[in-house]
Amino acid sequence: MNPNKEWSRRNFLKTTSAAGTFAVMNPFSAFAQKTYDIDPKVAAIVAQSFAIDTHNHMDVPFDGAEFDAQAVPLSNELHKSGFKAISMTFCVDRPKLNYEGEAFKRFITTLDKHDQILRANGIKRVLNSRDLLHAKKASKPVVIQSVEGGHFLEGKLERLEFAYNRGLRHLGLLHDAQSAYPLGDIYTNPSQFGGLTPLGIEVVTACEKSGILVDLAHCSDEAINDALEKMSKPAIISHTGLNTQLGNDQRMAKMMMPRLISKQQAKIVAEAGGVIGVRTHLVETPTEMAQHIAALCDIVGTRHVSIGTDSRMAVQKGGNARGLTNQFWHTSAQGFFYTLVDAMLKIGFTKEEILNIGGGN
Numbered sequence: 001m002n003p004n005k006e007w008s009r010r011n012f013l014k015t016t017s018a019a020g021t022f023a024v025m026n027p028f029s030a031f032a033q034k035t036y037d038i039d040p041k042v043a044a045i046v047a048q049s050f051a052i053d054t055h056n057h058m059d060v061p062f063d064g065a066e067f068d069a070q071a072v073p074l075s076n077e078l079h080k081s082g083f084k085a086i087s088m089t090f091c092v093d094r095p096k097l098n099y100e101g102e103a104f105k106r107f108i109t110t111l112d113k114h115d116q117i118l119r120a121n122g123i124k125r126v127l128n129s130r131d132l133l134h135a136k137k138a139s140k141p142v143v144i145q146s147v148e149g150g151h152f153l154e155g156k157l158e159r160l161e162f163a164y165n166r167g168l169r170h171l172g173l174l175h176d177a178q179s180a181y182p183l184g185d186i187y188t189n190p191s192q193f194g195g196l197t198p199l200g201i202e203v204v205t206a207c208e209k210s211g212i213l214v215d216l217a218h219c220s221d222e223a224i225n226d227a228l229e230k231m232s233k234p235a236i237i238s239h240t241g242l243n244t245q246l247g248n249d250q251r252m253a254k255m256m257m258p259r260l261i262s263k264q265q266a267k268i269v270a271e272a273g274g275v276i277g278v279r280t281h282l283v284e285t286p287t288e289m290a291q292h293i294a295a296l297c298d299i300v301g302t303r304h305v306s307i308g309t310d311s312r313m314a315v316q317k318g319g320n321a322r323g324l325t326n327q328f329w330h331t332s333a334q335g336f337f338y339t340l341v342d343a344m345l346k347i348g349f350t351k352e353e354i355l356n357i358g359g360g361n
C-alpha cells in the first residue's frame with residue numbers, strides 16, 4: 001500500500017479548496033430543472049456541491065441467486081438524487097455468520113457484484129482526492145467503496161491490503177453483530193472491552209497508514225475515544241444524529257437512542273477534526289431532517305457535519321424497494337438531495353453552510 005495515498009474526506013477536499021470558486025456548468029442541472037421544475041437556487045447549490053452521502057447501502061445476495069447487475073439502476077437514481085458521490089457500503093454480518101471464512105467469502109462476493117453493477121452503470125470508484133475532483137468537474141457521479149463492519153478481516157490484517165487493492169477507501173469498523181475477532185465495543189451491546197480491542201487499534205492504525213478512511217459508526221463512546229487517541233487523521237462517524245433529536249415516534253426513538261451521539265461526544269469528535277453524518281432515521285419530512293442537521297451544526301459547526309442517509313440508492317428492478325434514497329420524501333418528486341437542500345435553505349442555512357455539509361468541509 002502506498003502511504004502517500006492518504007484518504008480522508010478532509011484530505012481529499014483539501015485539494016479542492018479552489019473548487020468552490022469555479023462555476024460549475026452542470027448539464028444535469030438543466031435537465032433536472034426541465035424534468036422536475038427545481039428552484040434554480042437549489043439547482044445551483046446542488047451543482048456546486050460535492051454532494052456526498054457518507055453512508056448508502058448496496059447490499060446484494062451472497063448466494064448468487066437471481067442477480068442481474070444490468071437491472072440495478074444506480075446511475076439513474078444517483079443522477080436523480082443530486083448526490084455526486086456516495087460512500088457505497090454493505091455489511092456481511094446479516095444473516096448471522098456461521099463459519100470461519102464466511103465473512104471474507106461474502107465480502108468478495110459483494111465486491112465482485114459491485115464491480116458488475118458499476119460496470120453496467122458506467123460508474124467509477126474514486127480512489128483518491130483527484131478522482132473526486134475530476135468527477136465533480138465532469139458532473140459524473142461516482143462511488144467511494146465502503147464496508148460496514150470489519151468482519152471480513154477475521155483477525156487477518158493483511159486483508160486490508162487486499163481490500164485496498166479492490167478499491168476500498170472507507171471502513172466502518174463495527175456493525176450490529178460482534179465479529180468472531182472483535183475490534184471493539186458496539187454501541188448497542190453492553191461494554192465488553194472498555195473500548196477498542198488491541199486488534200481494533202491495529203486495524204485503525206493500519207487503515208491510516210494505507211489511506212483508508214476510518215468510520216467509527218456503531219462504536220461505543222469509549223471505542224470512539226480509543227480510536228481518536230491513536231489516530232492522526234480525522235475520522236468519520238458516517239451515520240448518526242444528535243441524541244436530543246428524537247422525532248415523534250417514541251418506540252423508534254427508544255430503539256435509536258444508543259445509535260445517536262451526545263453533544264459532549266460530538267464535540268470530542270469535531271475537536272479531533274472529524275465529520276459526523278446525520279442519518280434519515282427519526283425523520284419524516286425534509287424540514288425535520290434539515291432541523292436535525294441544524295441541531296448538530298449548532299454544537300460542532302457545519303465543517304464537521306455531513307449527510308449519511310443510511311438508505312439505499314438502488315435495488316435490482318423488482319426487488320424490495322424499502323428504504324430507497326429517492327423515495328424517502330414521499331411528497332416530493334425531486335431527488336433526495338435537491339429536496340433536502342430546498343428544506344435547508346427554507347430553515348435558514350446559507351449556501352456556504354450547505355456546501356460545507358454537502359462535502360466541502
Ligand SMILES: [Zn+2]
Nearest residue numbers: 148217218239
Ligand atoms: Zn449502521
Ligand SMILES: [Zn+2]
Nearest residue numbers: 055057148310
Ligand atoms: Zn448501514
